[in-house]
Amino acid sequence: MAPPRIPPIHCLQAFEALARLRSVTLAADELAVTPSAVSHRMRQLETQLGLRLFARHDFQLSAEGAGYLARVREALALLADAAGPDAASSGRVRLRVAVPPTFSRQILLPRLALFRQAWPDIDLVLQVSIPLLHVFGEEADVEVRFGAGGPYADRESVRLLGDxxxxxxxxxxxxxxxxxxxxxxxxxxxxxxxxxxxxxxxxxxxxxxxxxxxxxxxxxxxxxxxxxxxxxxxxxxxxxxxxxxxxxxxxxxxxxxxxxxxxxSPHHHDLAWKPGALARWEVAAFVDWLRQAV
Known part of the structure; x- marks a missing residue:
């Protein structure tokens, strides 16, 4: 039997901070990330655990959340006291993003260091797409589309960047x-x-x-x-x-x-994804981050 997946440590840290401070903004300040990053990390953690950790919008813990918090705090304390290097990360996910070449070079790549800092467990796979035609080499989780805009028959989308x-x-x-x-x-x-x-x-x-x-x-x-x-x-x-x-x-x-x-210009860049894909925490994290970044 394969060992159970251990949630990423940055998700556990976000949970502990949110449970203690009962504020997304205060937790984000403490962790030096954006409030949306805290929210996405909580979504990732609850999805992986299959638990609802908070019972109300004021961040009162559920019964399962209270029990889990005690174990998380014990684990974080042990890691803080450990003399060795940080434990290897787990739970990494791959996100495939199709991007027009000039947008990638001029807009996306100069900002990607910030994304890697906020989401170290997401491995981005960038592939080139052809503007207007929306053609790319393989299936992508998120697409940056250029043209007159949606709605697209087979995609949900949001306006990203005009010019x-x-x-x-x-x-x-x-x-x-x-x-x-x-x-x-x-x-x-x-x-x-x-x-x-x-x-x-x-x-x-x-x-x-x-x-x-x-x-x-x-x-x-x-x-x-x-x-x-x-x-x-x-x-x-x-x-x-x-x-x-x-x-x-x-x-x-x-x-x-x-x-x-x-x-x-009558043309602009959109973010697009398959219906339902935004329920995946890594897709939601990238879409939210890129919209704020540009």
């Missing part, structure tokens, strides 16, 4: 083909080479400024947001950039804005 767009180009291209006075008149836009992408069509900019131009039919076309900006850096022409997603290209001077104005 505004603005024309940009490299300093070299601006010196060669410019100047462009705001990039809001037919004549100046028509003499620029526009980088095309189905992810961010130029009609968004044209319609917002009353331009009579049609969507460009020739010139470079790129189907990844990051590669669109890299093409602009390489001097291919002017790109329509999502300002939050492309902030790094502006910050280091690789690209410059051609207008002080920006336009809300």
């Amino acid at each position: 505004r767009v603005c024309p940009v180009c490299s300093p070299g291209y601006l010196a060669e083909a410019g100047p462009f006075d705001g990039f809001m008149r037919d004549a100046e836009v028509a003499r620029a080479q526009l980088i095309r992408s189905p992810l961010e069509p130029w009609r968004t900019w044209f319609v917002a400024h009353g331009l009579s131009l049609r969507e460009p039919a020739d010139g470079a076309q790129v189907n990844d947001a990051g590669l669109v900006l890299d093409a602009a850096v390489a001097g291919f022409g002017v790109a329509l950039m999502r300002l939050r997603l492309g902030a790094a290209w502006l910050d280091d001077g690789r690209l410059v804005r051609l207008s002080e104005h920006s336009v809300e």
